[in-house]
Amino acid sequence: MxxxxxxxxxxxxxxxxxxxxxxxxxxxxxxxxxxxxxxxxxxxxxxxxxxxxxxxxxxxxxxxxxxxxxxxxxxxxxxxxxxxxxxxxxxxxxxxxxxxxxxxxxxxxxxxxxxxxxxxxxxxxxxxxxxxxxxxxxxxxxxxxxxxxxxxxxxxxxxxxxxxxxxxxxxxxxxxxxxxxxxxxxxxxxxxxxxxxxxxxxxxxxxxxxxxxxxxxxxINAEQVFILKAEGDISSFEGQLAENAEIREIAHKNGAIYIYYNDDAAVAREAIMQALLASELHWTSVSQAEESLEEVFLRMVSK
Known part of the structure; x- marks a missing residue:
């Protein structure tokens, strides 16, 4: 038809x-x-x-x-x-x-x-x-x-x-x-x-x-993101990452830390690993993933 x-x-x-x-x-x-x-x-x-x-x-x-x-x-x-x-x-x-x-x-x-x-x-x-x-x-x-x-x-x-x-x-x-x-x-x-x-x-x-x-x-729209979960105060960890020019945004969702980066995943990964090693926190989960449809949707409607 x-x-x-x-x-x-x-x-x-x-x-x-x-x-x-x-x-x-x-x-x-x-x-x-x-x-x-x-x-x-x-x-x-x-x-x-x-x-x-x-x-x-x-x-x-x-x-x-x-x-x-x-x-x-x-x-x-x-x-x-x-x-x-x-x-x-x-x-x-x-x-x-x-x-x-x-x-x-x-x-x-x-x-x-x-x-x-x-x-x-x-x-x-x-x-x-x-x-x-x-x-x-x-x-x-x-x-x-x-x-x-x-x-x-x-x-x-x-x-x-x-x-x-x-x-x-x-x-x-x-x-x-x-x-x-x-x-x-x-x-x-x-x-x-x-x-x-x-x-x-x-x-x-x-x-x-x-x-x-x-x-x-x-x-097309999903961003790559590092997702971390930890026990304890993460403020010093976040402060160290915020100083890195490759780290664009740090957000908190569903009990986890979402770390968005600009272009270079390798540089961002290295910065995160250094901050992880320098911290004294108990990390329960560390992964790299692509945003889901829900995360793409939430970002689009909140702009």
């Missing part, structure tokens, strides 16, 4: 707050892409503009080359907290949602059993939604979003509010959906990104600051 979604130069302002700033990205058919950013970065605003819940101040959004009312028929949308009437059964809710989206009775009769089985709710379809767990409600939300076979499925933080069991159920469902539609989901959880998708758009304060496959993003 080619390109199914194109967001071009989109911006949105709410009174004195610039929520989204000139955001651009595109999805090809069959891609699974994460919109990754901290809370308040503008992820939900971008998704709501894509599904036409709010209008951008500038820029344009095309779904399969179409705009406005035509493109809504191509989109499936799962909000972060899908709302259902608790007195309805699962099958009732899908009939209701399907009619709202313009599906005829015959299509609904054929399609609803398919999606209920696909999301693992076929045996619970006649139970009232009020009895559903959080994970079951989220799976029902996905069922209504894919009922009309959308070209692109948009999901806002699909697992962030779930317990570990519900989270696992929904992640496995999303994995299975990758074979049949294009996926775009927002999240602030790095583990979800690494498990589900191949490409990520990182957003910071309303701006897209990176857009690449995960492997490329890490390869």
């Amino acid at each position: 080619g390109r199914v979604l194109e967001v071009s130069g989109v911006s949105k302002r709410f009174e004195n707050y610039q929520a989204v700033k000139n955001a651009s990205f595109a999805l090809e058919s069959g891609e699974c892409v994460a919109l990754l950013g901290p809370n308040g970065a503008g992820k939900t605003t971008i998704l709501k503009m894509i599904v036409d819940m709010i209008n951008p101040d500038q820029g344009k959004i095309d779904i399969c080359g179409q705009k406005n009312i035509q493109m809504k028929q191509k989109i499936g949308y799962l909000p972060q907290y899908p709302n259902f009437y608790g007195w309805m059964t699962g099958i009732d809710a899908l009939h209701f949602m399907g009619k709202l989206s313009g599906m005829d009775k015959a299509s609904l009769e054929a399609r609803i059993p398919e999606v209920l089985k696909q999301v693992g709710l076929d045996s619970k379809s006649k139970k009232k939604i009020a009895t559903y767990s959080g994970g079951m409600r989220q799976r029902l939300g996905i069922a209504q979003a894919i009922l009309h076979r959308p070209a692109v499925l948009i999901m806002d933080e699909p697992v962030s509010a779930l317990d570990p069991i519900g989270r696992r159920e929904v992640i496995e469902l999303i994995q299975s959906l990758k074979a049949e539609t294009t996926l775009l989901f927002s999240t602030h959880i790095l583990a979800d990104v690494e498990e589900i998708c191949e490409r990520v758009c990182i957003i910071r304060e309303g701006e897209i600051v990176a857009d690449d496959k995960i492997a490329n993003l890490v390869q």
Whole structure:
């Protein structure tokens, strides 16, 4: 099918707050892409503009080359907290949602059993939604979003509010959906990104600051770092290293010392070894590694 979604130069302002700033990205058919950013970065605003819940101040959004009312028929949308009437059964809710989206009775009769089985709710379809767990409600939300076979499925933080069991159920469902539609989901959880998708758009304060496959993003942006763990006061050790011009930064993360250097790993390694030998500390771990996706992400969004 080619390109199914194109967001071009989109911006949105709410009174004195610039929520989204000139955001651009595109999805090809069959891609699974994460919109990754901290809370308040503008992820939900971008998704709501894509599904036409709010209008951008500038820029344009095309779904399969179409705009406005035509493109809504191509989109499936799962909000972060899908709302259902608790007195309805699962099958009732899908009939209701399907009619709202313009599906005829015959299509609904054929399609609803398919999606209920696909999301693992076929045996619970006649139970009232009020009895559903959080994970079951989220799976029902996905069922209504894919009922009309959308070209692109948009999901806002699909697992962030779930317990570990519900989270696992929904992640496995999303994995299975990758074979049949294009996926775009927002999240602030790095583990979800690494498990589900191949490409990520990182957003910071309303701006897209990176857009690449995960492997490329890490390869290009990850810095080499020495990671040390010690028992005792390390201030004199840090002071000695800080005097070396090759040592660029010393940071503390996860109970360890992260030592970043400029260009020459050999010079930095020699400086660290001299400082280690001069110290009287008990060192429990000394290693050289490459930053993870999480560390690259944290550095990008904190700039």
